[in-house]
Amino acid sequence: MTTPENETYSAQDAPEFAAAQFVRWFRDVAPYVHDFRGKTFVVAFGGELVRDGVLNALIQDLSLLSALGVKLILVHGSRPQVNEQLRLKGYDMQFGRGTEPTSAPALECAKEAAGEIRLDIEAAFSQGLPNTPMSHAKIRVISGNFVTARPVGVIDGIDYQHTGAVRKIDVEAMKAVINQGAIVLLSPLGFSPTGEAFNLAMEDLATSVAIALRAEKLIFLTQDRLIKDPAGNTITELAREIADRLLAEHELDEDTRAFLSHASRAVKRGVARAHLLPYTLDGSVLLEIFTHDGVGTMVVEDALDDLRPAEVDDIGAIVQLIEPLEADGTLVPRGRAVIERDVERFTVLEHDGVIYGCVAVIPYLEDGMAEMACLIVHPEWQGEGEGEMLLRHAEMRARAMGARRLFVLTTRTSHWFIKRGFVRGSVSDLPKERQLTYNRSRNSLIFIKRL
Template sequence: MSESTNKNITKSFVDWFRSAAPYIHAHRGSTFIISIGGEAVQAPHFSNLIHDIALLNSLGIRIVLVYGIRPQIERRLKKRESRYVNGTRITDEIALCCVKAACGEVHTEIESLLSMGLSNSPSSYETIGTASGNFITARPVGVRDGVDYCYTGEIRRVDATAIRRRLDEDNIVLIPPIGYSPTGESFNLLTEEVASAVAIALGAAKWLYLIENEGIFDSTGQLVRQLTLLEALENAHYKRQISKSVLQACQNGVQRVQLVSRQTEGALLLELFTRDGIGTLISTNPFEHIRKATINDVGGVLALIQPLEEAGILVRRSREKLEMEIEHFTVQERDGMIIAGAALYPFVQEKMAELACLAVHSDYHGADRGGALLAFLEREAHQTGITQIFVLTTRTAHWFQERGFVAADLDSLPVKRRTLYNYQRNSKVFVKHLSTEP
């Protein structure tokens, strides 16, 4: 292997570890619900998925694994037709026996894989503990619209205290889609309803829902990376693709539900330890938002504008200068990272403001975040009585012209700003008149 290849591999690993390390730290001690369907259990690479779950546990993440068994039940019922009404199985006595047998099969398979621990690693000597129990109290669905659902049930209560006790002992808690009544009966439950109820009861930080497709898609067929709960509820196209259990979890304190394809190798690791993940995030609060900068953002803003300063697109700013002017900056934050920013310097007497230092991180070009940031600043300026925004630029004239800025003379600037004009840079002046509409 050549020296240049070794250097590339080293840099790739270092870059990856630096980007992943903050997430490793942030996730430690958090409680995650992971739900998988019975299809995942039958997949060729299921052992890799369980190994990744064991790895998450070794990193200090508290894991509750809720597993499904539908295909395993169907296999046992292949000689008789399964009955469904509105997507819900009618569980008679024979079907219930198959449910119990399927649970035992899948439970044993998961435990046997977890018993391998983190093989072929420095932690191979450590064992991965598992725990299960009668954590779910259920009741029968009963007779609805004249249909008797027999032993199909609905969740009545989750014993969160007992689950937390097992998690405190560093166990991975395994929960099947079965609930029990105080009279000793067993009921077949929907896996996603169990996962949702457990996530709500535990106040889980995340529910990682491994699904068959990639996530939620917009009307053009593009994968939607993130949605707020409000967006999911108000957009009929999105709402049709999201189960009621997911929406219920978000409405009851689970801040993030992440829909991830179980078909993707390493899906959990990619979703949890990369900033953008690979699936669809549904969150109660915006994953990405625009806000006023604070002194704590100085380092992030410096990292954002440094490449543009080095390219000569922006004028260099020292850390001291940025600290003194940080109150003029607005930033766009994505999961703790500053991905865009700009400054607005008002000239109150002339009712003008200078837009400066507009920058978008190179990894997030293409979604017009700069345009969104500009629109935010225009609204802010208008609310303070500003009627015109101007910008001095050497290389991005067309971008501003496409957004309503027009070329202007130096004399159109406030006197105080004209005295600071750098004739060596020879920047062009563009001005935008703000709408009089509020």
């Protein structure tokens, strides 16, 4: 069935498939709405987004988040606008990536550019035309001297003049604003106790604010600075330890490296999630937040201090975790010999020398699949998110292997997997090799998740 591109329907005469699709989508996003209500997001973007005409669409999406109860801090950059001001005024200098000296004329250009962008953002949030996403929004945007800055000073003999760094964030003042339902808007400028203004890096400012507020999310909107695997596919979730490893290899381009380093720093310092999103994709913020897989790269801490590959010396502890579940029928009996053979497929959770959880990932790459098995957390350690941690690790490990789908067999924990994005499958959906070893007498349920 096809419809004209611009044709719309009322709720009464909408085609049945479209109405069902809408209802299903609305129900699917409800858990995310509940989860993020009252949480703080720091959303940061450079002047490139404004230059490329994407600001209005972004403001509409952010106003929706605000209406859903998300507390928002916006941090904008202005590098292309500052460079344009410098060019128009006949100055030779241009700002690039990285920390550079800011002369007095360049600071004046930075003030002008920041003022223009701030007014554009405030105007966009003030829209209220009927039949638009901004109708009845009535969102207040508050700017102010929330950021105390200090001069970068002289480094290796270079005087950075009016280039600054964040010294302090007025957390209480920001919380007072966002707790009243308003949005805090920060320009890349900070002020010293002596009244001087300093030019700040947008990425550093946003990261410092997210850390100070213990934000749920730090979101960087970039032109397309996502982390890709060797096949060119976007890596949707990245453990901070792996992000740091990528940064140490010095193979990323300068922009991607800068965004990823700030994302890693934020997560290391207590921000729950840091995201790199393409502003070139319309609605990328909503797609990242309200869909399971998202559209960007998300950096997470993953508590990797407790998570490590299993070793031969861990076999006894793994067997002790598995045996009670084998005895009550939750897991199929494997035997110590099988664990010894497959130990390199296991990851364990260890704290103070005690192994309290494990998971195994078994590849079936000819079918583009991997099996997650033996996901176990000791009963005394359950309830603190360790199962989620092991699941995320298994998903990342399966992706790294090249698997496109992850499957699990279970007899007693089906609801746990359904809540985490797995869907019911059948024996015929399993890899051919795994179909041959499927134990029909146990009648285990099969659940599959796209990666």
